[in-house]
Amino acid sequence: MPRFAANLSMMYTELDFTDRFEAAAKDGFRGIEYLFPYDYPARQLRGLLDANGLQQVLFNAPPGDWAAGERGIASLPGREEEFRRGFEQALEYAAILGNRHIHVMAGLAVPDIEQAKQHAVYLSNLAHVALLASREGVTVLIEPINTRDMPGYFLHYQQQAQDICDELATAHLQAQFDIYHCQIMEGDILRKLERYLHRPQAGIGHIQIAGVPDRHEPSEGEVNYPYLFSQLDRMGYTGWIGCEYRPRAGTSEGLGWLQQWR
Template identity: 70%
Template sequence: MPRFAANLSMMYTELPFTERFAAAAKDGFTAVEYLFPYDYPAQDLQKLLQDNGLTQVLFNTPPGNWAAGERGMASIPGREEEFKLGLDQALEYARALGNRTLHVMAGLIQPEQDREKHRAVYLRNLAYAALLASRDNITIVIEPINTRDIPGYFLNRQDEAQEICQEIGVENLRVQFDIYHCQIVEGDVATKLRRDMSRQHAGIGHVQIAGVPDRHEPDQQSEVNYPYLFGLLDELGYEGWIGCEYRPRAGTSEGLSWLKPWLK
């Protein structure tokens, strides 16, 4: 049976961030994820999780200057020390919140920049991150993101992400498979889930969903047949969380009719 986590960066935005935890719990969620925790003391977030009976399942490493358009540093030459400092901060929060999966954002690359140089930096930073995270039994994940939502993002395809994980070859480095991004870039989602779920020294460490093409609810107004894919994830033995990283069309709670059959 699939297990769903509310993404509090995109859902319940009609409420202040700290009130979204209770709203998610009231709607039947038992886990949450979000982009970044760093604007809040870890102990405050820990209390919100505890008070609402929620498990923290995912957040991202610091992205650099988000307001200026930066989307991670892991593949950017010259930012290695900044990346390591951000990783230390992320792991500190992860330990405090009981979070076991950490998404390392790759960053942007311009057409004129040397892709192989960026890739080499990316692999070194990922190997370093996985080593540090392994000491706390934390899994590092990397996510292919479509170029419509984030033009210039370094990592876009599932096969490339799997190859990177296999090249590094450690058990706690996996791919974050966002079905929304995969459908936009590649399609053929079910085949890729079957291909990648249990790869040695790679595989899928986290799944996210949203309706396509507009990133709304994963319901019948999406071109993706989500009930079929939920059944497939069960068939493939996926036991992780499914992050609901979508923008509700209207109120978040009012748009959860798609979820109710899966909460029973």
């Protein structure tokens, strides 16, 4: 039986952020994720989790200057110290929130820097934070993102993510498999899940969903999610499935798709 986590950065946006926890719990969610927690004290967020019987399953490490268009700094030469300090902050939040997965955004490709140099910085930073994470029982996640939603992102394809995990060969680095991004870039979703899900010292640590192509409810669009959910059960996936979609017309009103999985 799939376990669904509401993404509070994209769902319930009709409410203030701190009110979204209660709304998600009332709608039957038991897990939540979001992009970034750093605008709020960790203890305040912990209180919201506890008050609503929710589990924190994922958030992102600091991404650099998000408002200015940065989408992570893990692969950016010259930003290593900033990235590593940011990850230490993420670990501090994870310890209080009980969160066991931290997504590290790679950043955008830099046109005037050779890709090999940027790749080397990315590997070095990932190795550093994976070691820190291992000491706290946390897993670092990396996620391929489609070129339509995030042009120029450094990581686009599932095999790229698996190759990076293989290069570092640590159980504390895995791929985050967003079915929405993968369908847009590659398709052949089921075969990729079968190929990558349980790979040793790599594999898939977290799954996310949204309807394709418009990123609304997973009941819309070209992906047969009920079939994929049944296949994930068959493959023995026991992790969370993050609902990272933009509701078409109100979050609660669009949750009819969730009823059969409660």
